[in-house]
Amino acid sequence: MTEALGFDPHDPGRRAHYGEFYGLTELPDAPLFMVHGNCQAESLRVLLHGAGEGSWHGVRVPPVHELLAEDLPHLTRLLNRCSFVATQPVASGYRGLPLGSDDILTATPESSRAVKYPVMRWTALMPTxxxxxxxxxxxxxxxxxxxxxxxxxxxxxxxxxxxxxxxxxxxxxxxxxxxxxxxxxxxxxxxxxxxxxxxxxxxxxxxxxNHPSNEVLMGVARAILAELGEAGEVTDPGRVLLGGIRxxxxxxxxxxxxxxxxxxxxxxxxxxxxxxxxxxxxxxxxxxxxxxxxxxxxxxxxxxxxxxxxxxxxxxx
Known part of the structure; x- marks a missing residue:
């Protein structure tokens, strides 16, 4: 099963990396948010978290293609505490689980705000x-x-x-x-x-x-904040967020x-x-x-x- 997934869901290092999501690390007493989606989601979480200056806290969650049925209780627990959620469009019932964007938004409290950002692919610079x-x-x-x-x-x-x-x-x-x-x-x-x-x-x-530059990601983060009506300054994190492969x-x-x-x-x-x-x-x-x-x-x-x-x-x- 682990080999088919391409990762070990029970690896202690991985679970520690997502410690807040799995309840291994205590969540701060601050408004929480999460970003749901593919590999682009974590980069946007980093930018939005930094823009909050302590006013809100972004919880790191596994990308949607890594979430399993055993993760659903942790996801529900987090969604019940989120002040806002940003999600990419994901088909309802994705991989047979309630992980679609509409599934996620349905599971959030009525008081929670939500915004969608697109799945970003750009082939102009590498057309083949x-x-x-x-x-x-x-x-x-x-x-x-x-x-x-x-x-x-x-x-x-x-x-x-x-x-x-x-x-x-x-x-x-x-x-x-x-x-x-x-x-x-x-x-x-x-x-x-x-x-x-x-x-x-x-x-x-x-x-x-499918790996936008910091410039593009920062622009999307600003658009998310604007859609939510939140103040906050999105700044460059000082590292290339999705630059591991070029x-x-x-x-x-x-x-x-x-x-x-x-x-x-x-x-x-x-x-x-x-x-x-x-x-x-x-x-x-x-x-x-x-x-x-x-x-x-x-x-x-x-x-x-x-x-x-x-x-x-x-x-x-």
């Missing part, structure tokens, strides 16, 4: 990156993202691939589609606006497609989007940065091709899910 889910597979090795150029090579039975940048038109098309999808999600779920923040951040909008960003991509290379923090790069170490894009591609050969269902799922984007970028010749 994608997320693929397939039964029986976790994330690919080295870099836990899929490059559609490599995926196509695997679908064609190739054992190697030469990674070429996509055309300027394809870059702009990816940016436009990413913007459209984000705005559609925002409108559908009534969330605060993040799309405008990605546009404004330009070349420094994201580190990978995808290649080509100079040609920046050119296609009208950005100057010198405006990208650290400059353009054709390598990954994983845990602070440079990792060759070719090495990642080779490792992924070997992984795809063992898991053809991932290739099939990825080709089906991203067929339109693959054709729009002319990745199949």
């Amino acid at each position: 990156l994608a997320i693929v889910r397939a039964p029986g597979a976790t994330d690919p090795p080295l870099a836990p993202y899929h490059d559609l150029r490599v995926l196509v090579a695997a679908a064609q039975g190739k054992h190697s691939v030469h990674l070429e940048p996509v055309s300027p038109a394809a870059v702009r098309g990816s940016r436009d589609e990413s913007l459209h999808q984000l705005r559609t999600r925002q409108d559908a779920h009534g969330t605060v606006d993040a799309a405008s923040l990605f546009e404004a951040a330009g070349p420094n909008a994201a580190h990978v497609i 995808a290649p960003i080509y100079e040609s991509t920046l050119d296609a989007l009208g950005y100057r290379a010198e405006d990208l923090e650290g400059g353009p790069r054709e390598h990954w940065i994983i845990g602070g170490e440079k990792v060759s894009e070719d090495d990642v591609a080779a490792e992924h091709l070997r992984w795809y050969a063992r898991l053809p269902q991932v290739v099939a799922a990825g080709m089906k899910r991203h067929e339109g984007l693959i054709r729009a970028m002319n990745l199949i010749h």
Whole structure:
């Protein structure tokens, strides 16, 4: 069970990390809040917590994909004490549990306020990156993202691939589609606006497609406070919140989007940065091709899910 989850829910270190949630650490006598969602949730909690200056306290909770049935009593206990909750749109009955955003909001007291923020994905700076889910597979090795150029090579039975940048038109098309999808999600779920923040951040909008920069995250945190009618100054925490992995960003991509290379923090790069170490894009591609050969269902799922984007970028010749 633990191996299938990808983490040990009973690991003492993990439980201590979420000590307030699990009742291992006493909660302060202050208004409480929680942020519910994926990996972006904890970064927003950090920013909102800092903006409170002791006026409120953000409780660190596991991301939604790690919450289990045994966690529900702890979640209910916390929700009953929250002054406000920020949640990403999550489908009701997620993974067979009452963890959807509407489930969460239903479980909060009438006196608790709530705001939704969107699931943030931005492919403008790395147009060939994608997320693929397939039964029986976790994330690919080295870099836990899929490059559609490599995926196509695997679908064609190739054992190697030469990674070429996509055309300027394809870059702009990816940016436009990413913007459209984000705005559609925002409108559908009534969330605060993040799309405008990605546009404004330009070349420094994201580190990978689902890891926004501090600039964007800070803007979303400010929008959450504004929606709640709360005062508070959101400031940079002095560290990169979601910078543990950074995808290649080509100079040609920046050119296609009208950005100057010198405006990208650290400059353009054709390598990954994983845990602070440079990792060759070719090495990642080779490792992924070997992984795809063992898991053809991932290739099939990825080709089906991203067929339109693959054709729009002319990745199949």
